[in-house]
Amino acid sequence: MTSNEMEDEEETLVALIEHRTKEVEHLRTRVAYYKSMLDESVNKLEETQSKLARLRSRGRVLAAIENADEEEEDCKIIKTKKRKPLLVIPKISPFGKTTEEEENEDVLIEMVCCSSSSACKISCETSSHIPSQHKRKLRNLVLCPTNHQLFVTSALDGIVNLWQATGSSHANLVNSINAASLKQRRWPEDIAWHPHGGSLISVYSADCGDSQLAILNLNDKGEEVVFLEDKPHVKGVINNVMFMPWGDNCFTTCGNDHAVVLWTEKPNSWKPKLLHASLHSSAVMGVAGMKQKRMVVSVGADKRIIGFDLQSQTPDYKHQIESKCMSVVPNPRDLNLFMVQTGTPQRQLRLFDMRLKVTQVHEFGWDQESSTSQSALINQAWSPDGFYLTSGSADPMIHIFDIRFNGNQPSLSIKAHQKRVFKAAWHKSLPLLISISSDLNIGFHNIT
Structure with missing residues (x-):
């Protein structure tokens, strides 16, 4: 091994140690948090049990009084029906985690469709626009996972632009x-x-022996674009790439060849493994990756939703709907929920629970004016709190849905652009x- 190779390997290991150290610290923080939550819940349980015991003891005393003839007047008063005290549920903030309940990652399913009157009122205060600096139609919008000011756009001109947001209405072009x-x-x-924030993964096509995958480095070290030699897909466009939420750096790709491929990071390389192609x-x-089960969920134009268990190397979840599926996004808080975009007008978005293998939980949609076709390029995105969902449209509209509302119409539709909207992504902290x-x-659209 040469000195340069040793330095590269050492740099990789140092970065890996730093990542895993942060992961351990994060998990320790979560453990401490849940321990404090457990202690508090135990105290509340014991307090409630004590109140119940006192109430029942008081009830026995009152019953004795009721049986006493000389206490007849008091008995009538005691028997008067009292109104139940109102159960006050803390308000849930639409943006960010501000209550104890929002910190719990497994509560959202209890709130889906829970409101029968109306969705939580939201509005768009202001909208502003800047030129994308692209010469052809835009294709992708991705926000940085480590720096909330950064995001990238890409287009049919082959250019990827790196932007830095300077506020709620503008961004500066950092690099092309x-x-x-x-x-x-x-x-x-x-x-x-x-997930580390220093690079991007881009995918292309498997036709004509072309490059299937590239690493786009955002720092000043080495080449900006590195194309990988491995070509696991056999034909057609590679439609989607998504990092898995399991801590060890890996991502999956899927394509027109019916295949789903898992890529795992190795020193100075990524190694592909075919998960399934049949x-x-x-x-x-x-x-998309489901964190709690190490499962890869894939959706296809064949109308199928497949959950492939990595441990058993077999499909553990199978579901088929009446319309082709175009994308899937897991909920950021409830680890069992995921949203699928479909090709059915007025039912474009379907919410599923991994624990319910035979039915969907909820569905949403809108009336489309300009076209009846449901494009695969209309991508949905979750708000950070997991309650709201946005979708692009063949119309110049952004549609926002509240999963707690039992209706399926948008909570808000924003006339956002002059032409079709490909994607609307939520800022992580604003x-x-x-x-x-x-x-x-x-x-840029300010939501309140």
């Missing part, structure tokens, strides 16, 4: 990377941001939506 593939000069079909009978349009459109502009 020519990420077109080597042979066919194709644009990135999809982009995922590495569980779908048509193009696989989207993939009540702000960032959107991209085929009008070649980037939109």
Whole structure:
């Protein structure tokens, strides 16, 4: 091993140690938090049990009084029915985690469809736009997982632009990377941001022996774009790339060849492993990782939803609907919930619970004006608190849905652009939506 290789390996190991140290610290913090929550809940339980015991003891005394003839007047008063005290449920903030309940990652399913009157009122106060600096239609919008000011856009011109938000209504262009593939000069079909924040993964096509995957480095070290030699997909477009939520750095890709591939990070490389290529009978349009079960959920144009268990190497979840599936996004808080985009008008979004293997939990949709086709490029995105969902549209609209409302219409529809909206992503710490459109502009929408 040369000295340069040793330095590279040492740098990789140091970065890995730093990542895993942060992960351990995070988990320790969570353990301490849940221990304090447990102690508090035990105290509340004991206090409630004591109140119940006192109430029952008082009830026995009152019953004795009722039986006494000389206490007849008092008995009538005691028998008067009292109104139950109102149960006050703390208000849930639409943005960010501000209550103890919001810190619990397994409570959202109890709130789905719980409101029969109306969705939580939200509004768009202001909208502003800046030119995207792209020459052709935009394709991707991805927010940085480690720096909430950074986001990237890509387009059919093959360029990936790195932006830094300077407030709630503007962003500065930091860098432009020519990420077109080597042979066919194709644009990135999809982009995922590495959890460490220093690089991007872009995917292309398996046709004509072209580059299937590239690493886009955002720092000043080495080449900006590195194309990988491995080519596990056998034909067609690679539709989606998504990092898995399991802590060890890995991501999955899926494509028109019906295949789902798991890529694992090795020193100075990524190694692919075919998970399956026969569980779908048509193009696989989207993939996502379910953290609690180490499961890869894939959705396809064959109308199938497949949950592939990595431990058993078998499909553990199977479901089929009446319409082709175009993308899947897991809920950021409830680890069992995920949303699927479908091709059915007025029922474009379907909410599923991994524990319910035979039915969906809820569905949402909107009336589409400009076209009846349901494009795979209309991507849904969760708000950080997991209660709201946005979707692009073939119309110049952003639709926002509240999963707690038992209706299926948007809580808010924003006339966001001049042409179709491809995606609207939630800022991680501000009540702000960032959107991209085929009008070649980037939109900023302040939500309250």
